Amino acid sequence: MFVHGTIVCLSTLLIALSGTQARAEYVISAYGGYNFSFDGDVDVANGPSTRHYDVEWDGKSFEKGAPFYGVRGTWWLNDFGKPDLGVAIDFSHAKVAAEPLPAGVEVLEFTDGLNLLTLNALYRFETGGRLTPYVGAGAGISIPHVEYRETGGPETFEYQVTGPAIQGLAGVDVAVTDSLSVFGEYKLSYTSNDADLVNGGSLKTDIFTNQLIVGASFKFGQ
Numbered sequence: 354m355f356v357h358g359t360i361v362c363l364s365t366l367l368i369a370l371s372g373t374q375a376r377a378e379y380v381i382s383a384y385g386g387y388n389f390s391f392d393g394d395v396d397v398a399n400g401p402s403t404r405h406y407d408v409e410w411d412g413k414s415f416e417k418g419a420p421f422y423g424v425r426g427t428w429w430l431n432d433f434g435k436p437d438l439g440v441a442i443d444f445s446h447a448k449v450a451a452e453p454l455p456a457g458v459e460v461l462e463f464t465d466g467l468n469l470l471t472l473n474a475l476y477r478f479e480t481g482g483r484l485t486p487y488v489g490a491g492a493g494i495s496i497p498h499v500e501y502r503e504t505g506g507p508e509t510f511e512y513q514v515t516g517p518a519i520q521g522l523a524g525v526d527v528a529v530t531d532s533l534s535v536f537g538e539y540k541l542s543y544t545s546n547d548a549d550l551v552n553g554g555s556l557k558t559d560i561f562t563n564q565l566i567v568g569a570s571f572k573f574g575q
Contacts, residue, residue, distance in 0.1 A: 377574050378429040378436075384538070384568025388412045388421045388447040391561045395451070395461065399503075399554040408461070410560065411452040417464035422446050423566070427475065439475035443491060443520075444468070447542070447562050457504050465498030467560065469518045469542055483528040490521045495544035499556065507551050515546035524566070532573065538566040 390410035397404045414421040423445035430438045447469070450462035473491030480486075495518045502508035524538030541563055548556045 376432040378431045378572065379574040380425075380427040380429070380570050380572045382425040382427065382536070382568050382570040383423070384425070384536075384566045385420060385422045386564060386566040386568075387414045388449075388562055388564045389414075390449045390563065393558055393560055395455075395556065395558040397501075397550075397554065397556050399506075399550070399552060404455075404457075406451070406455040406458070406461075408451045408455065408558070409453070410449040412562075413448045413450050413462075413464050417448065417450070417462075419446060419466075421448060421564070423564075423568075429477075437477055437479060439477065439489075441473040441475055441489065441491070443471050443473055443493075445540075445542070445564065447564060449560060449562065458502070459504055460500050460502040460508060462500045463497040463560075464500065466496070466512075467544065467562065468496040468498070468512075469520065469544065470494055470496060471518055471520055473520070473522075477526070485526040485528070486524070487526060488521075488523045490519070492517065492519045494518055495546055497544075497546060497548070499548040499550075501548075501550060501556055509548070509550045509556075513548050515548045516544065518542060518544045526570065532571060534570045534572070536566075536568055536570060538564075538568070540564040540566060 389412040392409050395406040395408050425443045427439050427441040447467045448464045471491040471493030473489045475489035477487040495515050520542035522540040526534050526536040528534045
């Protein structure tokens with residue numbers, strides 16, 4: 354659902370821009386790879402009781418549903434005389450789960466997606482060859498699938514907008530043809546998540562996620 358809607362939005366935006374900018378350069382990218390996260394804290398409030406957990410997050414990149422993936426739409430600002438600068442909308446579907454589970458907890462994970470939707474600024478280093486290094490940073494929102502259940506209690510199992518997200522990235526793009534390229538990338542993301550639980554409680558956790566990415570890009574519009 355998320356990937357289909359995101360691809361439609363990216364395609365619509367870039368097609369609309371291509372109708373108004375004759376010399377613009379647009380890129381649609383898709384990627385996959387491996388994600389892993391640092392250990393973190395989880396605070397749960399259920400009515401008058403509160404719990405604090407020190408959690409070891411397991412990335413589960415290839416387990417429990419769809420694997421880690423992402424899509425990105427980029428507009429390089431050639432038509433403004435800034436071919437090294439770009440603006441990108443990026444959606445990534447990372448995954449984390451608490452392993453081992455804290456005592457008294459049966460489910461604590463975001464394996465149907467620790468989803469990030471961000472607006473990014475990119476800079477590429479033109480080398481004149483087939484290899485183009487680039488860096489970027491962006492900010493947006495975290496849209497995880499919240500999954501939490503204590504022993505004997507109700508389960509929260511739903512998508513929520515839980516807070517802000519920021520990310521930084523660096524990679525290398527390798528041209529295969531004039532229109533097609535492949536790339537490798539490292540991305541570090543941070544999400545601040547304040548989720549609602551079905552019993553009226555809350556779950557709060559900040560998660561840093563490392564993403565090792567390989568992907569392919571299609572360029573058009575020049």
